[in-house]
Amino acid sequence: MSESPDVTPPVVPFAAPDVGEAEIDAVVEALRSGWLTTGPRAAAFETEFAEFLRTQAGAHAAGGAEAVVPDEVHAVALNSATAGLHLALEAIGVGPGDEVLVPTWTFTSTAEVVRYLGADPVIVDVTDDLLLDLDAARAALTPRTRAVMPVHLAGLPVDRAGVAALAADAGISVVEDAAHGFPALSSGIPIGLGASEAVVFSFYATKTMTTGEGGMVVTHDADLARRIRTMRLHGISRDVFDRYSTPGAGWAYEIVAPGYKYNLTDPAAAMGRVQLRRAVAMRDRRRAIADRYDEAFADLPVELPPREHREDDLHAWHLYVLRLGEDAPLDREAFVARLGEEGIGASVHFIPLHRHPYWRKTYGLDAAAYPVAERHFPHVVSLPLSSGLTDAQVERVVDVVRRTLGGR
Numbered sequence: 001m002s003e004s005p006d007v008t009p010p011v012v013p014f015a016a017p018d019v020g021e022a023e024i025d026a027v028v029e030a031l032r033s034g035w036l037t038t039g040p041r042a043a044a045f046e047t048e049f050a051e052f053l054r055t056q057a058g059a060h061a062a063g064g065a066e067a068v069v070p071d072e073v074h075a076v077a078l079n080s081a082t083a084g085l086h087l088a089l090e091a092i093g094v095g096p097g098d099e100v101l102v103p104t105w106t107f108t109s110t111a112e113v114v115r116y117l118g119a120d121p122v123i124v125d126v127t128d129d130l131l132l133d134l135d136a137a138r139a140a141l142t143p144r145t146r147a148v149m150p151v152h153l154a155g156l157p158v159d160r161a162g163v164a165a166l167a168a169d170a171g172i173s174v175v176e177d178a179a180h181g182f183p184a185l186s187s188g189i190p191i192g193l194g195a196s197e198a199v200v201f202s203f204y205a206t207k208t209m210t211t212g213e214g215g216m217v218v219t220h221d222a223d224l225a226r227r228i229r230t231m232r233l234h235g236i237s238r239d240v241f242d243r244y245s246t247p248g249a250g251w252a253y254e255i256v257a258p259g260y261k262y263n264l265t266d267p268a269a270a271m272g273r274v275q276l277r278r279a280v281a282m283r284d285r286r287r288a289i290a291d292r293y294d295e296a297f298a299d300l301p302v303e304l305p306p307r308e309h310r311e312d313d314l315h316a317w318h319l320y321v322l323r324l325g326e327d328a329p330l331d332r333e334a335f336v337a338r339l340g341e342e343g344i345g346a347s348v349h350f351i352p353l354h355r356h357p358y359w360r361k362t363y364g365l366d367a368a369a370y371p372v373a374e375r376h377f378p379h380v381v382s383l384p385l386s387s388g389l390t391d392a393q394v395e396r397v398v399d400v401v402r403r404t405l406g407g408r
């Protein structure tokens with residue numbers, strides 16, 4: 001047996017899950033309990049999620065100022081953020097003939113849920129920080145516009161006050177796609193609280209906290225929350241857990257609408273409750289990794305990810321989106337391939353909606369209408385960013401990126 005001189009380089013997955021023994025124990029406990037579907041753990045997860053947001057508001061209230069918390073915070077757990085976006089739009093009454101403003105720089109979920117309801121997404125350009133361009137959104141308003149769906153891309157908070165002003169002027173609703181936005185703050189207020197009709201979080205496997213698959217809608221509107229609770233489970237007027245916990249009337253329910261099957265299971269909620277307790281520590285770890293990348297790449301031919309630009313904003317750091325400069329020694333495709341050869345997972349977030357055949361053909365979209373997205377798209381690359389990365393993995397990414405881009 002010959003000794004290999006090469007040490008296998010550590011592989012750095014693009015989205016390393018950060019799930020430990022506590023999550024595993026919680027899921028096992030849920031399985032042993034016999035509640036395999038939506039039950040007490042899902043209900044507790046909702047209460048604790050709302051409480052977490054309130055606590056964040058208190059923790060970040062500026063020097064002695066009152067924490068800005070709406071009187072009511074309703075959190076409704078679902079089996080995905082896509083389900084949450086769908087039901088939020090349904091609950092505010094979006095339907096055929098309506099238009100909803102969506103940034104081109106997002107995942108297809110944001111726009112597809114508008115189609116579920118027979119309405120039309122109006123896809124608008126972004127600013128240089130890859131967030132919805134509020135001027136472009138204003139220019140796209142029509143008498144049919146019913147809502148706007150800003151996306152906290154990568155975890156960078158949108159200008160929520162600007163969105164709220166646009167919505168108030170136009171008389172439309174706001175549904176925030178916060179799939180990347182947990183836990184983050186916009187102007188000192190946690191994303192999830194604030195004036196928007198609904199804010200939707202994702203607990204997909206790669207997101208900042210996970211239940212494998214899952215999502216949460218947060219709203220200050222009790223009627224909206226009630227409608228979403230009804231529609232997430234077949235349009236039944238009371239959920240399974242309530243039925244079983246009401247003595248004597250376990251069999252009784254009413255169907256009040258043709259609903260959906262969007263409920264979150266208890267084993268998934270059990271995992272979410274543990275992740276929630278770790279959410280601040282996980283965010284701090286991701287921020288530390290982003291800081292390390294920024295410092296290590298400052299002299300390279302790249303543009304670093306945009307940082308918070310309003311006081312009291314706080315980035316969730318779901319993604320680290322680097323942009324290769326015109327003077328980089330290789331293009332994005334070659335760069336991603338090179339990282340792959342070195343065992344480093346990289347990705348692209350996102351291919352703008354207007355570039356996908358379905359959206360382009362259905363709405364006759366012309367790339368010329370998206371000059372900012374078109375300018376940035378060829379250059380963006382997402383590097384590994386997860387609280388599950390070790391220091392050695394982070395340094396491996398730093399080393400390979402620096403070597404590949406000609407850093408000394």
Ligand SMILES: *Cc1c(COP(=O)(O)O)cnc(C)c1O
Binds near residue numbers: 083
């Ligand atoms: C992941 C994601 C979604 C969908 O989340 P799911 O929980 O997988 O449905 C929606 N919007 C954006 C921007 C996302 O990245």
